[in-house]
Amino acid sequence: MAIAKAERLMNLALCLLGTRRPLSKRELRDSIEAYVEAVRPGGGAAGADDAFNRMFERDKDDLRELGLVIETVESVDGEVGYLARRDSNRLPPITLDAEEAAALGLAAKVWQQARLAGAASGALQKLRAAGLPEDVDPYEAHGALEPRIPVHEAAFEPLMLACRDRRPVVFDYRKATAARPEPRHVEPWALECWRGHWYLAGFDRDRGAERVFRLSRITGRVRTRSGRYVAPVPDVVTVRETVASWAGEIADRTARIRLRSGSGYPLRAKATSVRELGDGWDELEIPYGHGLDAWLVEFGPDVVVLEPAELRADVVDRLRAVAKG
Numbered sequence: 001m002a003i004a005k006a007e008r009l010m011n012l013a014l015c016l017l018g019t020r021r022p023l024s025k026r027e028l029r030d031s032i033e034a035y036v037e038a039v040r041p042g043g044g045a046a047g048a049d050d051a052f053n054r055m056f057e058r059d060k061d062d063l064r065e066l067g068l069v070i071e072t073v074e075s076v077d078g079e080v081g082y083l084a085r086r087d088s089n090r091l092p093p094i095t096l097d098a099e100e101a102a103a104l105g106l107a108a109k110v111w112q113q114a115r116l117a118g119a120a121s122g123a124l125q126k127l128r129a130a131g132l133p134e135d136v137d138p139y140e141a142h143g144a145l146e147p148r149i150p151v152h153e154a155a156f157e158p159l160m161l162a163c164r165d166r167r168p169v170v171f172d173y174r175k176a177t178a179a180r181p182e183p184r185h186v187e188p189w190a191l192e193c194w195r196g197h198w199y200l201a202g203f204d205r206d207r208g209a210e211r212v213f214r215l216s217r218i219t220g221r222v223r224t225r226s227g228r229y230v231a232p233v234p235d236v237v238t239v240r241e242t243v244a245s246w247a248g249e250i251a252d253r254t255a256r257i258r259l260r261s262g263s264g265y266p267l268r269a270k271a272t273s274v275r276e277l278g279d280g281w282d283e284l285e286i287p288y289g290h291g292l293d294a295w296l297v298e299f300g301p302d303v304v305v306l307e308p309a310e311l312r313a314d315v316v317d318r319l320r321a322v323a324k325g
Contacts, residue, residue: 008034012059013068017089022073022081025056153215156191158222159200163188166233168205168225174217179324181219186211187229192243201239203231212243214294255288255311260302267299293318 011032015023029035029052060082064070069088073081155171162169169188174181187203197214204211210231234242259267261280268274271284283306286292293314296303305312 004034008032009059009062009066013063013084016063016068016070016082016084017086019083022071022075022083024079024081025053028056028082153198153218155200155215155218155222156198158224159188159215160191162222162224163190166229168227168229169222170225171218171222172220173213174219179321181217184211184213185225186213187231187233189233190239190243191215192240194243199243201243203229205230210242253288253308254285255292255308256306257284257286257296258282258304258306259284259299263302264299267296267303297322 011034012028015028015031023031035052035055060070067089068084070082070084071088073083075081159169161167167188168185170183170185172181173184185205186200187205188200189202190200192199192201197216200213200215202211202213203209254272257267258277258281261276261282267284267286271286273285275283277283288308288311293311296305296311296315297318303315305315
């Protein structure tokens with residue numbers, strides 16, 4: 001079956017590349033023997049037509065996924081035709097030095113834990129076909145490096161596709177201080193990774209303002225919606241600044257906490273001062289910005305907030321919400 005499909009795709013690609021004018025579905029069906037053999041009318045002419053249409057649409061999508069640029073042209077009499085112009089499907093020679101090839105290889109390895117691993121591997125294969133020298137191994141130059149971006153949340157892939165296609169989404173989101181999730185209608189802008197956690201930045205339609213959502217707090221399935229964005233999409237730098245602010249990277253104050261000795265090394269790395277208190281505790285001063293309360297909760301009983309009082313109250317509220325389930 002795999003060989004038959006590969007042969008059918010190859011024949012379809014050759015037909016589309018070899019024609020000087022758009023070919024209709026009927027012409028393609030009559031020209032490619034694999035279509036004639038695969039959709040013989042067993043359930044009547046209508047059933048054969050439906051089977052061919054489904055097969056042709058899948059094949060066309062597969063060819064486009066492989067990189068073939070297929071144009072859809074409508075004639076003056078309303079008939080739709082297809083062709084792949086040679087000038088649109090011809091790439092210039094690609095020349096990469098060893099460092100550039102290694103960078104591409106590392107970028108592909110970053111996604112090996114996600115469902116994007118197949119796409120990354122396919123991209124490297126396309127580069128090989130486009131001229132990447134066979135004697136250059138994209139993985140070899142820095143083989144000791146093992147970059148990874150862990151993606152465990154089921155919401156990652158549908159949100160990534162929604163950001164790419166600019167499609168609004170709906171999902172249930174549970175705030176750290178809430179016992180139950182609430183529906184959110186969001187225009188997704190971009191996904192960013194901070195401190196090992198993934199965040200979605202976008203426009204919250206219900207609140208009429210930009211918001212940042214931590215993917216681990218999205219429950220259930222992400223559903224896409226039709227329609228256009230109603231809010232302008234900021235540039236990528238602005239989006240990253242928004243995520244950084246909400247994730248606690250931008251701090252304008254200082255907090256004082258007690259931290260159990262031998263624990264909380266990420267907090268110690270951020271601390272501006274550390275003082276031993278004895279009895280297995282240290283006192284730290286750390287930058288305080290939006291999102292610090294959510295980060296401190298992750299360290300559980302190893303952290304006690306001393307000041308400011310508002311941060312201590314936020315941490316207590318989050319812990320109570322977690323205790324309630």
